[in-house]
Amino acid sequence: MTTPDATPAGPTPRSNGARAAGQRDPDRRQRIARAAIEVVAEVGVEKLTHRKVAAAAGVPLGSTTYYFKTLDDLLASALRQAADDDVEHLRSWAAGLDAGGDLAEALAELVLHYLGPARAKTIVEHQLYIAALHRPALQHVSQEWDTALAELFAGYTDAATGRALSVLFCGWQLQGIVREQLPERADVEASFRRLLDR
């Protein structure tokens, strides 16, 4: 992770089968943004550097500064990317939701998914979310993120309940990521049920 020589784009000017200078690579910007997310997951926001991202993305250092003028730009794109990916994931979860099913049960399942299989993703998202606190330009991305969550949940109930569900949902995530032990599914489910029952 310290030396960029593991990347396919080696120091050889050309002749290498890897990508040479001048070649178009339209996805590269997004690849770099996703690599930044990866780096944040591994080392935390406070140790995010151009060089680490370049190494993780398999691109030369100059490439990261070419696509992102400043490190904050990179962080901003990473946050946006993470938010977009997550909202999309949530929508597909909602699409697969049984119409007549138990919402409290499904929400508990979702929480445990975010704290189990998708734990790394959850951690990154919270890191980026908090990083936005000192970057006014990013705050609206974070806001839209949990607004989308609230609206999604509101679709099954009403606006106020949707909001409350999203708050509780974020709370379970936040408290979950600092503990090794997952919360009891029954406890999570019961808490959602209480918000849903009138």
Added chain:
Amino acid sequence: MTTPDATPAGPTPRSNGARAAGQRDPDRRQRIARAAIEVVAEVGVEKLTHRKVAAAAGVPLGSTTYYFKTLDDLLASALRQAADDDVEHLRSWAAGLDAGGDLAEALAELVLHYLGPARAKTIVEHQLYIAALHRPALQHVSQEWDTALAELFAGYTDAATGRALSVLFCGWQLQGIVREQLPERADVEASFRRLLDR
């Protein structure tokens, strides 16, 4: 904030009325830790440096490295200090709570306090909390923090409800610090009430 010359301990070896070398100052360690909290509040964890803390605390650079071998040590102490201060604040809040009063109302009030007058404190605490994610030695501090919260709330209800209340409480805080607009007191109160009603 760049030059440490604003501190009472100037470069003059002695003669100055300010503290000279060799003088005892038992509170200095704690003062530095609190200064670190201040710096995090201003610039975020990712830009915490020995020098900034030294400037904020009004001590020479050598002093911060004398009391805290490494920067992570400093961050750890800051987190512990913040947690201790907060738990103490919560306990005094609980002590002043009317025994027969409405808990949902009081909790909503508390949330708005953390998002209003004590907003800066809330932001720092979340920053430090998240920073602990990549520092295993610190995770138990974060855990104890919200465990204390849950136990405090459980004192008025039961263990499961206390936990749920603390989760919802953290959720409101988290979503609140990225928005300028405070949540509606009625909404917050209603959400707590739903967890409390059986």
Added chain:
DNA sequence: TTCGTTGGTGTACAGATGTACAGGTCTGGT
């Protein structure tokens, strides 16, 4: 008084970092 010990400071240094930029390579239009 004398002197060892503890507490505190200023400075130096090696390493890492963000960023600019000159130059190289390819593409698409004419």
Added chain:
DNA sequence: ACCAGACCTGTACATCTGTACACCAACGAA
């Protein structure tokens, strides 16, 4: 075939960072 411009890369540099450490001041014991 030619060229203008877009795309991309490697490197250099000023700056900032954590940390070590030699030095000094005060205190307390003898």
